[in-house]
Amino acid sequence: MSYADDERHWYGPGGWKRLRSSVGSLGMVLASDLVEDLRRPGRDPQAAARAFVERLVETVGAIVDGAVGENLAGALAAARINRSSGCWRHALSLLGDIDGIAGEIARSADKLVAPEAESPHAPEAILRTAISSALERARRDFEPGSAHRRKVWETIARVSRAVAESRPDGPLANPLSDAHLEAVGARLAVDYPDNHNLPRTLGTLRAYFDEFLEIEGAFVELRDAEELEALAHETGIAVPEVRHCLERLRTRSAAEYEALSVKLELDLVEAGTAEEYRRARDLTRHAYEKLVRDALDFMRACVTATLEFALKGARS
């Protein structure tokens, strides 16, 4: 079995990164319960983390069985979690060591309950990192070879950070650029001349970055968007236009249009962060999420109809 087929066999469609990201996103949906639980006076962090992981496992099980309740279904839709993906069947086997995963999360308990410091997203980022790290550990039990790759990556990541920090104009926006990878490769060769486990070519170095690098937000989204455009070119299917769907949404409901823009940080309107927007419009979290869900449902239906039209006219 080849590498990509192997990935698909163990981790589902889209492979390891998609599975890890999907479970991380699901964790975010359940995060507020965990933070609330950890804040209870005298609550043991390990016990709170264990309850959280159990809920995570139950939820994955419910998704696989198609037995998600209405409230949770709404929260998953608002968080843009695709319940119909085949990847969830592969998640359960990685979540077997509940105490181990809980331990990883419990170690970050102090940071999770600290007053919001620099960013309101900080607790989510901390939890996502803890979940990712726990899943990586579970993966090592599946694939002994991945432990070695992880160790190599830790060295590369250290050097990559040093290279980025030493750049006079600041780090490059694209950590996968040739210029950055070449600089990292050159530094590895100087700092570790006798370590033959480290990658020496641009391609092998790039493969490590692809596999392990957690790049926040915009860069990955942009890459996904660019790949879709390439797919459109290569399949001869016109990229579905979202502009007219957005216009129709705005005409139908300005509130849904605004909520969608805020939720996905699209900058279609000047409304600030979700918290600021909700305060300004006097919306409960529930009402805000309902607006987002309705907007997403409308947009999905509109884009699907556009896509169907394009597919009917596609050349074979």
Added chain:
Amino acid sequence: MTDRTTHRRLLAELLEMQEEPVPAAPAFTEARIRAAVTGAQPLSREEKRTLWTSPDARHHYLAVRRIVLAELRESMRGEGLGRAETRRAASGMGDGRIEGAGFAVVVLAPDGEGAPWSILVELGERYAERLPTGLTVTLRDDGGLVWASGVPDETRRFGGEWTQSETPWARHAAFGLSLDP
């Protein structure tokens, strides 16, 4: 963020949420995807439909596509193709040409007030020979900005409009360029 970038990002989000077809779409094997990406066996109409209607199938296809492209890029780099280094002195305001390894970028200044700069990429013979037919190539700078992207035509060219406020020349003074499948 430009309108176009916003719309593309939103589209990616919406397609990510497509319901998987029932019954499930037939799975692509890695060998099948490789054959499609390299142009050896084009996708059938039904396979194209699957790619656009099943997020799972699309993820798998794109994951293998990334591997195939990385291999191709690596081998082209090994042959010295695909890079144009920065030109610190690049500060021109008009038309010009950037010579890269295996390609050239023609930069055309706006032909009137409010008109955009244009970017035209010309593949050299050696680069074009190494590129499977029908594959998208992207000219991107080391800051992550895409200058142009497309499938080269029969004259080995593709291009696009410049959407940034700074000029291509100012940008090229700060960043090198890569042309990659």
